Amino acid sequence: QDIEFGSRFPELAPDHPRRRRGAELWRQINAQRAKLRRYGGWEEDWGAYREWHFSPIETTAIRIRFKTRSVGIDELQVFGPAEPNRNLALADDGTKVSGYPAKGIEDRNPVERVNDGEFGTMGWRAKVEQDAERPWLRLDFNRAVVIDRMRMSANRAYFYETDYLEQKPYLPRYEFDMDVLQPDGSWKPWVGTWYVNKKLNEKHPERPSILAEVQRLIATLQEEGPQPSFIGRLIRPKRTFVLLRGNPETPRDEVAPAAPEILGGDLGLSSDTPGPQRRRRFGEWATSPNNPLTARVMANRIWMHVFGRGIVTTPGDFGHAGARPTHPELLDWLAAEFMHPTVDPGVFVGHASDAGQAPARPWSVKHLIRLLVTSRAFRQSSRPRPEGMAIDPDAALLWRFPPRRVEAEVIRDSILLASGCLDLRLGGRSYRIFNVKKTYAQWEVVDNYGPQTWRRMLYQERMRRVDDGIFTAFDFPDFGQVCPKRPVSTTPLQSLNLLNSPFAVDQSRRLAERALKDSGGDLARAVDRCFELLLCRPPTDEERNDCLAVARAHGLPMVCRSLINSNEFVFLQ
Secondary structure, three states: OEEEEEEEOOOOOOOOHHHHHHHHHHHHHHHHHHHHHOOOOEEEEOOOOEEEEEEEEEEEEEEEEEOOOEEEEOEEEEEOOOOOOOOOOOHHHOOEEEEEOOOOHHHOOOHHHHHOOOOOOOOEEEEOOOOOOOOEEEEEEEEEEEEEEEEEEOOHHHHHHOOOEOOOOOOOOOOEEEEEEOOOOOEEEEEEHHHHHHHHHHHOOOHHHHHHHHHHHHHHHHHHOOOOEEEEEEEOOOOEEEEHHHOOOOEEEEEOOOOOHHHOOOOOOOOOOOHHHHHHHHHHHHOOOOOOHHHHHHHHHHHHHHHOOOOOOOOOOOOOOOOOOOOHHHHHHHHHHHHOOOOOHHHHHOOOOOOOOOOOOOOOHHHHHHHHHOOHHHHOOOOOOHHHHHHOOOOOOOOOOOOEEOOHHHHHHHHHHHHOOOEOOOOOOOEEOEOOEOOOOOOOEOOOOOHHHOEOHHHEEOOOOOOOOOHHHHOOOOOOOOOOOOOOOOOHHHHHHHHHOHHHHHHHHHHHHHHHHHOOOOHHHHHHHHHHHHHOOOOOHHHHHHHHHHHHHHOHHHHHHHHHOOHHHHEEO
């Protein structure tokens, strides 16, 4: 099977907090549904789709007669009490669909799309003239089934993938009547929107409050339970062809599934090989000892994140156009250690691991990181030496720990941590610094320093090709491009942002308030505290005297802004 990416619910572990919270809310929803079931049918609005519940009935076909002239549906689903999550309307399950107009608007949106199992723009779009027959759908099941629920959506994929928009797509509340086919060939009216949404409320005055509670629980579930994510799903493998002159309309020779031939990538597969077998063979090839490229690339990436530069300085290119490794034997050894761990990192810090402790697992990223950060190369000083500077000024040969500027996220989170504002909660929604816009409007930064943005920058929602006004200057990559490694530049905007941006000014004030509170209001001790919070060291006598003079003349926040703007704060040494 191939992988196709889109928005869908992830498979969370049973003990995942969101799944447990979701199960709790589902119990509450079902309790309210049990109350509604006494009164007959009802409608639920799930945002991406609407769902109608009705009394169970056995039938071989249903007919939906719309009362509107225009209808747009990407998927119609029918469920029964025996298997609540099985869509009985699916074409793959043998269900036949027919309708009017069968070919949709201008013959481009056929009715067969309402039960093909695909959500999105490829739906049934029907429109009739004022005096013409109204649109209708018919589903013929391949057997007699018991049904009690129907679900309808207009563009469910778009709904889940555009939660950043102000105007989200929605399914209009189409007015319709649903009939069920009787054994004698006649149609029996069974449920209708007018009856469900109006008549039953008139007959049972207590019903609207129960419906309101169901909708409240649905909104809570969508916020606190499992949420759709843009992740992959498995689809049937498609045959691949060499396209003549790159034209998809002129396929030529068929290509069997395989890895690059130059890397020994003949997997012994054909175009008829099922997806699971393809993935297994590719995984075996990628992790085979005879194919060390995978391990070498990963080991180099880990080294790059730890030391700031890879042993191969082109982490996205190990080919002829890439750079040669500075330490080829070391890279090979790291790749071998990554695949088959043999070294206890404890030996690098002067002690061995506990006796009987299980060895690291093969392909353990944690093991390799621990190995690197406990090594002598990582723990050495960044101080320069004349003889080293003369031979290797960039420290490519690691005669000292190469100083490097930390990433934009580290700078921002370190400032928040020093001021005491950093929100360390794990998981949950991202925070937004941009406007909630309409579909074709422009993005705009509206708030990138308020309390609601004090989570780690990992949780910041970012848009492509949009400058956040502060940390983009620190080489924060654009999400519209592949970025195997971040460039490191030095520009005046970096200093200006750390000195004068609303974020830096606000955090410097809060940091000064914290330092004064911690030091009992003593200005000299507060200066010392600012150094401790930002630079993790006390100031020298000269630094203390200079900072005191600045603090008395311009206030302690100015001292904090200066320290935030120092090389010592933004460089790892």
